[in-house]
Amino acid sequence: ALGHNTLSTNTHSENNVAVGYEALKTFNVTTGSGFNVAVGSVALTACTTGVNNTAVGGSALTANTTGGNNTAMGNNSLDANTTGGSNTGIGALSLTANTTGTHNVGVGRNALAANTTAVENVAVGYNTLAANTTGTANVALGSRALDANTTADNNTAVGYASLGANTTGANNTAVGYAALSSNTTAASNTAVGYNVLGANTTGTGNTAVGHNT
Numbered sequence: 158a159l160g161h162n163t164l165s166t167n168t169h170s171e172n173n174v175a176v177g178y179e180a181l182k183t184f185n186v187t188t189g190s191g192f193n194v195a196v197g198s199v200a201l202t203a204c205t206t207g208v209n210n211t212a213v214g215g216s217a218l219t220a221n222t223t224g225g226n227n228t229a230m231g232n233n234s235l236d237a238n239t240t241g242g243s244n245t246g247i248g249a250l251s252l253t254a255n256t257t258g259t260h261n262v263g264v265g266r267n268a269l270a271a272n273t274t275a276v277e278n279v280a281v282g283y284n285t286l287a288a289n290t291t292g293t294a295n296v297a298l299g300s301r302a303l304d305a306n307t308t309a310d311n312n313t314a315v316g317y318a319s320l321g322a323n324t325t326g327a328n329n330t331a332v333g334y335a336a337l338s339s340n341t342t343a344a345s346n347t348a349v350g351y352n353v354l355g356a357n358t359t360g361t362g363n364t365a366v367g368h369n370t
Contacts (some may be wrong), residue, residue, distance in 0.1 A: 163195075175201075177215075197232075207242075214249075231266075254290075265300075271307075288324075319348075322358075 158164040162182050163175035172190040175181040180195035182202045193210045195201035199219045200212040209226045212218035216236045217229040226243045229235035233253050234246040244261045246252035251263040253270050260277045263269035267287045268280040278295045280286035284304045285297040295312045297303035301321050302314040309327045314320035319331040321338045328345045331337035336348040338355050348354040349366045357363060 167191075180212075203239075326361075 158175045160177045160180060162179040164173060164181045164184060166183050166185045168185060169188060170186045170191040172192050173181060174194045176196045177200055178198040179202045180200045181193060181204060184191060184204045186206050191208050193201060196213045197217055198215045200217045201210060201221055202219050204221050207221055207223045207225045210218060211228045213230045214232045214234055217234045218227060218238055219236045221238045224238055224240045224242045227235060228245045230247045231249040231251055233250050235244060235252045235255055238255050241255055241257045242259050244252055244255060247264045248266045248268055250266060250270050251268045252261060252272055255272050258272055258274050258276050261269055261272060262279045264281045265283045265285060267284045269278060269289060270287045272289050275289060275291045275293045277293055278286055280297045282298060282302060283300045285302050286295060286306055287304045289306045292306055292309045294310050295303060298315045299317045299319060301318045303312060303320045303323060306323050309325045311328045312320055313330045315332045316334045316336055318338050319336045320329060320340055323340050326340055326343045329337060330347045333350045333353055335352045335355050337346055337357060339358050341358050343359045343361045345362050346354060347364045350368050352369045353365045353367060354363060
């Protein structure tokens with residue numbers, strides 16, 4: 158422990174690392190090892206019994222109390238998380254609003270930033286799935302992919318701005334730059350290729366493969 162009030166309430170737990178102002182300040186499991194790593198000002202500062210967490214960056218996982226198996230790297234990454242477990246947030250503000258959601262992966266600044274209770278989402282790239290709150294089982298790869306999605310489930314977007322306007326449309330697949338980029342509420346569409354179905358907004362059940370189709 159290195160820093161003011163780091164691990165200050167710990168009495169029994171072993172195998173914890175705390176570096177920075179009030180890092181792991183309230184942690185105090187009564188038996189066994191914690192295997193928590195907190196590096197940064199107030200990183201994991203509210204953690205009481207959560208174990209196997211890694212927080213690197215100012216305020217990373219700062220509100221976490223009992224959530225376990227989380228990884229947060231970047232300022233304010235997973236900073237609202239309380240009991241959610243098995244989340245990975247890498248990048249400033251990644252998964253910053255998550256409270257109880259589990260098994261999410263957000264890599265990139267603002268990735269899954271608005272996610273609160275949703276589970277099993279994967280977002281890789283700047284602003285990917287940034288507006289998602291409760292939508293589950295979505296995959297977004299590429300800057301701004303699915304960045305407007307809020308509650309829709311089971312979407313896959315691969316490529317810059319693919320499904321970028323989608324809010325509540327579910328079960329869509331978009332692969333390619335700006336594929337299905339204007340889609341808002343339509344469901345069950347498949348678009349593969351540059352700007353494919355780029356103008357589609359509410360049409361459902363379409364399949365298009367090619368360039369600008």
